[in-house]
Amino acid sequence: MIGTVKIYLTVLGLTGILLSPWPAAASSPAPAAEPSLVRLHVTYQETDYSSPWKQRREDSRSGYGCVVSPGRILTTADIVKDATMIKVEKRRDKRYYQGRIEVIDYDVDLALLSVDDDSFFADLHPIELEERVEVGQPVQVLIFEEPDRIRSLPGTIVKVSVEHYYLGVERFLTFGAAVNFEDRGGGWSEAVISEGKLAGLMMTYDGQRQYAVIIPAAIISRFLAAAGSEGYSGFAHEGFSGTDTLAPALREFLRIPDGAGGVYVTDVYPRGSAAGVLRPGDVLLEIDGRPLDAEGYYEDPLWGPLEYRDLITRFYRPGDRVELKLIREEEELQVEMELRRWLLSDYLVPPYSCGFSTRYLIFGGAIIQELTLDYLKEWGGQWRQRANKKLFYQYYHNLRRPLPGRKRIVLLNRVLPHEINLGYQGLEDLVLAEVNGRPISQIGDVAEALGFPEGGFHRFVFEEFGREIVFPAEGLEEADRQISLQYGIPRMRLLE
Amino acid sequence: MKRSALLVFGAVLVPLVPAAAVEEAEVLRIRKAIVKIKNVSQRPDYASPWLEKDFSIGRGSGVIIPGNRILTSAHVVSDSRYLEVEKEDSGTPYGAVVSHIGHDCDLALLEVLDPGFFQGTTSLDFHREIPPLGTMVEAYGFPVGGRRITVTRGVVSRIDYTLYHHTARDYHLIAQIDAAVNPGNSGGPVLRDGKIAGIVFQGVQPSENVGHVIPITVIDHFLEDIADGRYDGYPDLGIVTVNLLNPAYRSFAGLPEGKTGVAVAALLEGHSARGLVNPGDLLLEIDGNPILNDGTILIEGESYFLEEVVERKQAGEEVLLEIFREGEEIAVPIPLRKSREPLKTGNEYESKPEYLIFAGLLFQPLSREYLKAVNGNSSDRSDPRLVYYFNYYNQDRIYRERPEIVVLSRVLAAPVNQYYSGIAQRVVDRVNGAEIYALADLERAFTRPERGCHLVEFAGGGPPVVLDAAAAAEEHGKILERYRIPADRYLSPPGEDF
Numbered sequence: 001m002i003g004t005v006k007i008y009l010t011v012l013g014l015t016g017i018l019l020s021p022w023p024a025a026a027s028s029p030a031p032a033a034e035p036s037l038v039r040l041h042v043t044y045q046e047t048d049y050s051s052p053w054k055q056r057r058e059d060s061r062s063g064y065g066c067v068v069s070p071g072r073i074l075t076t077a078d079i080v081k082d083a084t085m086i087k088v089e090k091r092r093d094k095r096y097y098q099g100r101i102e103v104i105d106y107d108v109d110l111a112l113l114s115v116d117d118d119s120f121f122a123d124l125h126p127i128e129l130e131e132r133v134e135v136g137q138p139v140q141v142l143i144f145e146e147p148d149r150i151r152s153l154p155g156t157i158v159k160v161s162v163e164h165y166y167l168g169v170e171r172f173l174t175f176g177a178a179v180n181f182e183d184r185g186g187g188w189s190e191a192v193i194s195e196g197k198l199a200g201l202m203m204t205y206d207g208q209r210q211y212a213v214i215i216p217a218a219i220i221s222r223f224l225a226a227a228g229s230e231g232y233s234g235f236a237h238e239g240f241s242g243t244d245t246l247a248p249a250l251r252e253f254l255r256i257p258d259g260a261g262g263v264y265v266t267d268v269y270p271r272g273s274a275a276g277v278l279r280p281g282d283v284l285l286e287i288d289g290r291p292l293d294a295e296g297y298y299e300d301p302l303w304g305p306l307e308y309r310d311l312i313t314r315f316y317r318p319g320d321r322v323e324l325k326l327i328r329e330e331e332e333l334q335v336e337m338e339l340r341r342w343l344l345s346d347y348l349v350p351p352y353s354c355g356f357s358t359r360y361l362i363f364g365g366a367i368i369q370e371l372t373l374d375y376l377k378e379w380g381g382q383w384r385q386r387a388n389k390k391l392f393y394q395y396y397h398n399l400r401r402p403l404p405g406r407k408r409i410v411l412l413n414r415v416l417p418h419e420i421n422l423g424y425q426g427l428e429d430l431v432l433a434e435v436n437g438r439p440i441s442q443i444g445d446v447a448e449a450l451g452f453p454e455g456g457f458h459r460f461v462f463e464e465f466g467r468e469i470v471f472p473a474e475g476l477e478e479a480d481r482q483i484s485l486q487y488g489i490p491r492m493r494l495l496e
Numbered sequence: 497m498k499r500s501a502l503l504v505f506g507a508v509l510v511p512l513v514p515a516a517a518v519e520e521a522e523v524l525r526i527r528k529a530i531v532k533i534k535n536v537s538q539r540p541d542y543a544s545p546w547l548e549k550d551f552s553i554g555r556g557s558g559v560i561i562p563g564n565r566i567l568t569s570a571h572v573v574s575d576s577r578y579l580e581v582e583k584e585d586s587g588t589p590y591g592a593v594v595s596h597i598g599h600d601c602d603l604a605l606l607e608v609l610d611p612g613f614f615q616g617t618t619s620l621d622f623h624r625e626i627p628p629l630g631t632m633v634e635a636y637g638f639p640v641g642g643r644r645i646t647v648t649r650g651v652v653s654r655i656d657y658t659l660y661h662h663t664a665r666d667y668h669l670i671a672q673i674d675a676a677v678n679p680g681n682s683g684g685p686v687l688r689d690g691k692i693a694g695i696v697f698q699g700v701q702p703s704e705n706v707g708h709v710i711p712i713t714v715i716d717h718f719l720e721d722i723a724d725g726r727y728d729g730y731p732d733l734g735i736v737t738v739n740l741l742n743p744a745y746r747s748f749a750g751l752p753e754g755k756t757g758v759a760v761a762a763l764l765e766g767h768s769a770r771g772l773v774n775p776g777d778l779l780l781e782i783d784g785n786p787i788l789n790d791g792t793i794l795i796e797g798e799s800y801f802l803e804e805v806v807e808r809k810q811a812g813e814e815v816l817l818e819i820f821r822e823g824e825e826i827a828v829p830i831p832l833r834k835s836r837e838p839l840k841t842g843n844e845y846e847s848k849p850e851y852l853i854f855a856g857l858l859f860q861p862l863s864r865e866y867l868k869a870v871n872g873n874s875s876d877r878s879d880p881r882l883v884y885y886f887n888y889y890n891q892d893r894i895y896r897e898r899p900e901i902v903v904l905s906r907v908l909a910a911p912v913n914q915y916y917s918g919i920a921q922r923v924v925d926r927v928n929g930a931e932i933y934a935l936a937d938l939e940r941a942f943t944r945p946e947r948g949c950h951l952v953e954f955a956g957g958g959p960p961v962v963l964d965a966a967a968a969a970e971e972h973g974k975i976l977e978r979y980r981i982p983a984d985r986y987l988s989p990p991g992e993d994f
Contacts, residue, residue: 243959247915250962253949266958280957390892393884397956423741457748464891465736465762466775472744 036067036127037142037150037191040099040113041087042080047353050378050413052360052369053489058084063188064143065113066198067124068224073099073113076189076201076215077106078167080113088115090124091150103227106352107168107342108235109203109215110223129217130197132302133175135160140193141179141186141202141212155179155192155212157199162307163213166203169351169399170237170342173310175200175214186212222314236316237342238309239272240265244295245283251294255330260285261293262327263308269400271346277337279328286325287311312339348402349373349395349409359443361493363450364471365416365483366424366460368432370443371395371409388429408442412462416487420479424469434461447495522690527584527645528618529560532638533568533606533683534589536578542869543905545849545860546981551577557637557684558606559692560619566606568683569697569710570597571662573604574845581608583617584645596722599845600729602662602697603710603718604683623691626671626711627652635675635696635707637684650675650705657801658708661698664864665842666730668807669800670708677707713808721810731811731832733803734767735760736890737779740789752820755780758791758802765895766836772828773819780825781818806832838899838934839889840864850935852985854942855968856908856975857916857952857961859924861935862886862901870905870921879921881956898923900934904952904961910975912967923955936987 045058063079065088073088080086086099097115104111115121133139140152159176179186179202186205191198192214200214226233242263245251256262262283268274278284285291287308290298297305316322318341325334344350351373360369369375371391379387394409402408414428415421432440435449436459450458453473461468484492538551556572558581566581573579573594580589590613597604608614627633631652639646654672659665673686677696686694686709694709721727737758740746749759757780763770773779780786782805785793792799806815811834819828840863849866852859860866862882870878885894885901894901906920907913924932927941928951942950945965952961976984 247962249949249964249967250915250960252964253947253951253962264959389880389883389887393880396880420744421742423739423745455748457744459748464888467736467738467761470742470745470748472747 036124037091037144038065038067038073038124039063039089039091039144040065040073040075040079040189041089041096042083043085044080044082045084046082047357047374048378049353049358049369049372049374052358052367052413052494053362053491061188064190066191066201067121067126068112068129068198068220069126071114071118071121072102072126073115074201074220074224075111075113076166076203077104077109077111078203079189080104080111081106081167086113088113088120090120091144091148103232105223105232105234107165107170108172108219108223109165109167110201110220112224112227127191128197129221130194130199131216131218131221133157133194133199133216134302137194139177139199141181142191142193143184143186152193153179153181158211160216160303160306162310165215166213167352171307171309172219172235172313173216173306174203175216177212177214178210179205179212180210181205181207218314226317234318234341234343235313236318236320236339237273238312239269239274239340239342240278241267241269242284242296246294254281254283254327256283256327261291261295261297263292263296265326267400269346270402270404272342272400273337273340277335278324278326281328283327284308284324285327285332286323288322345407346402347400348398348406351399357494359495360413361443361446361495362416362480362483362489363446363492364458364476364479365418365421366427366469367413367416368410368443368446369413371411375413390431391429404441405439406441410440410443410446412460416483418479418483418486420471420475421469427469430462430464430467432460433463433466435459444495447493523647525618526620526636526687526690528616529620530584530636530638530645530684531558531560531566531617532582532584533558533566533572533592534580534582535573535576537575538577539575540847540849542849542860542863542865545851545858545986546983555638555640555680556682557680557696559636559683559685559695560614560617561692562619562621564608564611564614564619565595566592566608567685567692567695567715568604568606569662569695570599570602570604570845571697572683573597573606574599574662579606581606581613583613596718596727597846598718598721598727598729599663600660600666600842601668601710601714601718602660603695603715605722620685620687621691622712622715623688623693624712626655626669626713627688627693629653629655631688631693633673633675633686633688633693633709635673635677635681635684635686635709637677637681637696639678639680646681648675648677650707653706655711655798662845663842667803668714668730669711669804671711673707673709674705675707676705681707717808717810728811728834730835731806731809732764732767732835733769733773733806733815733830733832734764734835735769735773735779736762736764737791737802739791740778746789749776749778750820750823751778752825755820756789757781757787757820758789762890764837764890766838768832768835769817769830772830773817774821776821778820779817780820781816783816784818838895839886839901841886841889843868848986848988850987851905852935852938852987853908853972853976853981854938854984855950855963855972856910856913857963858905858908859935859938860903860905862903862923866903866905881923882921885923898933902932902935902938904954908975908979908981910971910978912963912971913961916961919961922958924952925955926953927951939985939987 041062043060046056048054048056065073065075068074087096088099097120099113102112102114137157139155143151145151155177157175157177162171163174190202192200200216202212203215204213242265245262245264262285265282268278296308298311300306321338353372353374376387377383410432412430415425417425436452438449456473458471533556535554538548541547541549558566558568561567579592581592582589591609592606595605595607634649636647650673652671653674657667658670681696684696685692694711697710698708700706738761757778760777782802787802793802815830817828844865902924904922907916909917928944930941948965950963
């Protein structure tokens with residue numbers, strides 16, 4: 001049985017080589033990859049962000065994983081997001097095993113799973129990574145096909161660039177590949193193989209254009225290196241954004257020397273690596289001796305010009321220090337920056353809430369929660385047009401700008417009608433500024449402020465027109481109890 | 497007039513009721529007062545503000561009132577380039593002009609150039625009160641689909657505040673009737689006992705049996721206002737109130753026992769009560785009318801929002817507010833003045849868009865018309881910052897930092913600005929170091945380049961626009977020529993509003 005399969009794959013592999021323009025030596029495709037490919041069946045359940053005490057109906061999705069180290073399966077984070085159960089399946093063994101998430105990074109869309117039964121890994125060997133893959137190179141995408149086969153679909157790497165990853169809002173290195181999935185969908189963490197080794201995982205697939213976006217092995221190896229025994233240490237984040245210095249008038253104005261490139265720093269995020277180090281208006285010329293051109297590209301030895309973000313994320317770790325050469329107020333400077341990780345808590349508006357429920361608090365029938373991208377998406381397919389204009393603006397323009405006095409945007413979602421909130425019942429989507437005289441920076445502040453009613457009242461003040469609503473301290477507990485019963489809300493607050 | 501014939505038909509909705517159903521002489525008299533209006537209008541293009549859009553032809557109705565004047569709805573005759581009126585069955589159009597127009601109440605008066613037009617016509621008088629609910633009324637006009645006059649009949653089904661769609665920002669009373677009316681009816685009268693009870697002006701949807709009528713109170717306000725020869729418009733208190741329905745809130749706010757009222761949350765810039773009324777005040781009475789906890793008052797037994805008192809007054813008059821402030825009841829007179837708002841939140845008419853072009857950079861003030869032009873048919877092309885500033889200008893006190901929100905709308909490509917061709921819809925913070933609070937500030941700011949460059953900085957940070965000053969000066973005129981722009985700016989003279 002095994003022998004037959006191997007021959008079949010070899011034939012396919014040879015065919016792939018014959019058809020491709022790449023004059024490579026004949027190498028047998030994927031004998032190592034094949035045993036390490038697994039199938040994942042995930043049941044997941046998302047929170048209803050407009051009624052945050054509720055979960056939506058559970059649903060399921062399937063994808064792929066591959067064994068990358070003893071006892072560890074690599075897959076994309078979007079496959080296992082919000083999982084209530086993960087079933088793992090090997091090709092020749094029809095049993096389902098239970099998978100568990102050991103490490104997950106939503107920004108880089110990668111996850112490592114373990115399996116409850118260690119014997120699962122007995123006949124699977126970890127696949128090696130191949131980072132050196134070039135544009136024009138053929139690759140194979142492996143998929144399971146019923147009843148019991150692995151298919152290898154041919155593809156070609158057509159692009160290497162820094163792009164937005166699927167789940168979060170951060171950008172990392174990607175491969176773009178032309179792949180024909182025939183009548184199937186794709187983009188479910190399929191293994192992308194080059195000369196028998198893992199070149200990447202497929203993150204998304206556009207069936208119309210037959211174009212796949214792949215997480216490259218170079219990023220995967222950074223992820224695996226960060227997933228050490230002391231916990232996951234994450235990726236370095238530069239903590240600033242910038243724009244090109246192509247316009248001659250701009251270069252003249254900033255006195256950028258001819259021949260130098262430079263990134264014009266436009267934004268320094270308050271909680272990022274560059275806070276206190278770089279300033280808007282700086283022109284960044286070099287990172288650790290590597291020059292940046294006028295569009296912010298550095299020269300990668302294999303792939304040519306790539307955005308500076310790739311340099312930071314791939315070659316450095318949180319805790320590393322880098323030397324920055326820049327021009328500030330017409331003078332050249334060298335400064336040192338310690339690279340930090342960028343955490344979910346560093347966003348003003350978290351771009352995802354998966355992995356944990358959204359924090360909320362219901363008080364006097366008023367549903368208080370923090371603004372997240374998921375909350376905006378509750379406005380449906382056209383959420384960019386239909387969502388509340390102020391909340392959308394905050395996400396769009398201030399995503400990475402929490403301030404000391406405002407770590408999150410705490411809002412009144414809406415009011416569950418009850419006698420105690422008569423007169424307030426039409427209010428919705430207002431931003432909370434103060435509770436009981438205390439300014440609100442994040443939702444925990446609300447809970448704390450509610451411990452200190454003033455003169456027998458709890459007073460909520462909103463930004464919009466400074467309008468306020470007031471609840472009597474007395475009778476509130478009973479009202480909340482009634483509201484909880486009336487509306488079927490088991491937990492009136494979730495703050496952790 | 498005999499009523500019995502009308503009662504036979506009750507509240508049945510029947511378009512094109514045969515004239516024989518009503519007293520024929522009366523109907524003939526009425527028909528001689530109804531005119532057909534044709535308006536050729538042309539609106540400016542707020543996306544390319546030196547241009548006008550194509551003209552369009554609209555039709556509506558009007559009614560002759562004493563003094564050889566024709567009363568109609570403003571939206572029938574707005575932005576007019578050519579105006580014609582015609583009597584029923586005469587076959588002769590006459591040229592007309594708009595003599596007075598009130599966009600904030602959607603009313604207008606026309607004059608016919610040839611006074612001979614009025615031979616053989618009659619004029620109708622006004623019914624002095626808003627018809628009570630359930631009153632039968634008739635709408636006369638020239639709705640779409642007919643060349644001759646049409647009369648439809650229905651009852652007054654609701655009297656309430658509603659948005660007047662013409663400006664999309666003004667609220668006044670309407671009477672809602674359940675007679676079939678459609679766009680051609682606009683400007684035509686609704687009659688009760690042969691007298692004008694209102695002017696048909698908008699519907700919930702075209703051709704449905706719900707029509708909105710401008711009631712006599714609004715018409716009176718308009719006619720009183722123009723008595724001095726000029727339309728000044730509705731003054732506004734500009735008080736943002738909050739209801740006191742919640743007992744805990746009433747107690748917290750300190751509303752005295754036995755009293756009712758509303759709490760003041762904020763005062764709007766540029767409106768009459770600013771500086772005289774404070775946030776935290778409780779409004780108890782307006783002109784002696786006690787205010788209920790939901791913000792309503794009773795006038796002759798009918799419930800209205802407290803603003804109705806102001807609705808019936810002109811700029812220059814006064815309202816008296818009874819206010820509870822810091823434990824005391826005080827009487828505060830509020831002189832009513834014309835409202836001024838730097839941000840134009842309504843649709844604009846008979847106006848020229850303001851703009852300024854410098855070296856191909858097109859600057860415009862943020863306004864409703866601007867956003868409409870940018871969005872086209874979908875609303876996903878406007879920058880979220882602009883939309884936020886527009887919608888929350890008052891609520892979030894954006895006016896404090898930015899009285900006028902100046903936008904770099906787009907860039908007319910030329911060598912001097914070629915690196916910035918993609919820039920659009922950015923809110924301007926500073927030009928050459930000078931803070932920009934209004935479009936006019938740009939004129940001076942662009943005369944002061946620093947170090948041979950013009951620097952434009954935007955709200956929220958982000959990359960600035962830097963132009964070589966010498967190149968800008970040289971190319972400015974050429975860009976206007978290349979894009980066939982007759983003038984590099986239009987700024988409305990100071991003191992002119994609306």
